[in-house]
Amino acid sequence: MASLEVEGVTVAYGGNRALDGVGIAAERGRVTGLIGPNGAGKSTLFDVVSGLRRPSSGRVLLDGRDVTRMGPARRARRGLARTFQRLELFGRLSVRDNLLVAAELGPERRRAARAVDEVVDRLGLAGVADQPADALPTGVARLVEVGRALAVRPALLLLDEPAAGQDAAETERFAALLRSLARDGTAVVLVEHDMGLVMSVCDEVHVLDLGKVIAAGPPEVIRNDETVLAAYLGEP
């Protein structure tokens, strides 16, 4: 059974459809890519999956259970965590406290401090742990958001452009992190414009355009899909 199943989700604003009958799935132990041009509906889909936005129609299932009518907090307690395209750090808190808030809300609240230390070590955040989050450069801030999501020990992790602002070496380290998360059994859904990263870490890629899934499959298939080339990737 897939960790996440999205079935026929439509989000309509009046006559416009930000999402139009979208269906995707993500499984534990795999990294699922979600790509598409700006305005394709990727972040809207994340909002629907995480419960911040109610779909006009369609269903969202976590581990086979319909959560469409649940609020974001209840979905989080079912193992879902996410990051945001537009940073949503707790700017007044230190990096460590950002992670601590998450860990204290997660399943390991009794050993929250240790869970935070583990995330700090895993992401190499020791150097900035005591700095206020609103003072971080964008690349580091995005990493802290990923760390905060990891601190709740998620079963399903939605990452919205987490590598934006990172240099090549940082992106490579981030790719290794994503692979290790998948190895640990987490279902990862990745929205990213860095095609190198997407193609290198994803097991499957869904392509959104104008609110619809126009292609889905392994990276090597997507890379050569003519519809995708025309709508998003362009000719090689």
Place this chain on the structure above:
Amino acid sequence: MEQFLAFGIVGLSTAAIYAVISSGLVLTYVTTGVFNFAHGAAGMLAAFCYWQLTVGWGWPVPLALAVVLLVLAPGFGLLVERVLLRPVQHLGEAERMVMMVALLSGLIAGARWIWDPNVARPLPTFFADRTPFRAGPVTITWHQAITMVVAVAVAAGLWALLNRTRTGAEMRATVDDRALAGLTGADPLRANRVAWVLGTQLAAVGGILIAPSVALDAQQLSLLIVSAYTAAIFGRLRSLPLTFLGAVVVGCMESYLTGYLPQNAYLPGLRLAAPALLLFAALLLFPHRRLRGRDRRLAPVPLPSMRGALVFAASVVVAGVAMATVLQGKDLITLGPLLPLGMVALSYVPLAGYAGQISLCQLSMAGIGAVVWAHLGADGQPWALLVAVLVAALAGAVIALPALRLSGVYLALGTAAFTVVLDRWIFTLPSFDVLGVRISLFEQGSLEVSGPSLFGLRLDGERGLMVFSAVCLALVSLGVAALRRGRFGRRLIALRDSEAAYATLGGNLLVARVAVFALAAGIAGLGGALYGMQLRTITADQFGLVAGLPIFLIAVIGGLGRVGNGLFAGTAYIGPNILLGLASWTQNLVAILPALAGMGLGQSPDGIVVRLRREWEPVARDRLVLPALLAAVALAWALRIADAVNGWVLLVGLAAVASALRAWAAARRNAPAEPEVPVEWWGVRRPWRAEDGEVLARGIARG
């Protein structure tokens, strides 16, 4: 039927005035992003000026109107824009709002200073000597007719301005995106100025038109704005047609309530509170959104050390004991409320400082605490104090439920409406029964309040109560510091910074918000009970909206995130009262001080407590100067106890010694500092350092 129509005409006439006032409010808000809490007060000031020119000095009406509407009102609008708002334009919504609350408070205090509130000032209606005319079955006065014509003219004029002129296009563009409007050739500054001038003129028109039908009273006229707020919320602070519709609803409702509300002891206050109730309902029912743009600057919420908090708490107790032993007679009574009202101000720290919830009803919560204590603690039972805190906390939780839908200026408005409902209606009710329990409030008058009995000791004197208040404030300050360091404090700040992130991590917004409202109300309730004990007799007026504004202002000026704010706010608010006996005008000076201080917020946006801490830190860390300061304080205390010096000598002498010691500590600490090199000269005028890259990156990220 005739009576129904007659009330309808009165309602429409009032509605026309509300429409004029509220359209000015909307115009200012949509163009400048500032919700003008002082809009009604500007109208009040115009009405007073108009009275002064026409009745006071006998000027002809047309000349007085021209001076007020074409000279004074625009000048005042431009002054507010230039002096008050431009310095805080780059700060957050909360700071801009504080500036407007300060202006409201300052204008009321200023008007009372200039025009003695104990003198009646009747203002004649327009064309009062002409016979009213009849339109079908109803009689219409010329003043009513003029009012309605003015409203229609304002509606048409504003529509033409916004839709048919370049200035109107600039104003609409400015609200959508200030920077972008500037890039496309519009002048946002000019749009701002036009909005302030027009907005103030509309407020002035409304003030002059409504003043003849109500008493020319600074507070009452300023608070008529609640009705205009309601109309503006009907228009979601954006739509002028819906605002006019809202004005009709409010005006007619008030008129028909006057005519048809049954006569009994419980309902007269309802008519006065009805606009506020409607405002509360409108805030909850009508979808609204804040204007675009995020706060560009996050006010920091520092992490206090427990050691520092303990030292501070001990200092509060020492200060309380020192005041209780040094002060005598009238001064002891005058400064009695210092620590209790400091506690009310401290309630803002978790609520507004940590959780970012701006509430204007904390003094009402204090009123609830005071009333419960007055009734249940008449014999000084300590458990009654606990009940007073719990009842206030419960009231806070009740407010939090609807407040979950509100934030920023809307939350401030909602809590202000709640305060007005309590103030004008609930607190004025006679005793009533709820589920068989007799509820008594202010018994339509004043209440006697006693001190508590603790460990067989009855604390009924000012000195004992002052020490008791100091111990309570110290303990609550410690609790607030512990809260900031703990899980709940972190969650409140997280919730403030990003509700979306907090919710998607599994945090429950409702629980956190209800808990912090209840906690803050409980703290305010305790402060209210202590305040009542000090006053000995309390009335509803002492816990009203206008009475609470200075406390809010001083809490903001102190720095909302600081635990030391309780002591600071109490001292800054009540301390100047020692000047009251010096001259007759000092009372007005003291009343206007909080507002003046609030208007200076732009100078010290992080709060004065931060500045004080920074300035006095060298003393606290100096092993020579600190003991010298403590010795000086102890000596001064001993001299005063021995009656060797009077209070003023003590105060001035201590201030001089402390100031000298501070300068000494600073001199001992400061090695010659390295001159600061501007960032663009790093690596040129001084060598490039390893950490410079990181510093620059952070600066850029901060934007």
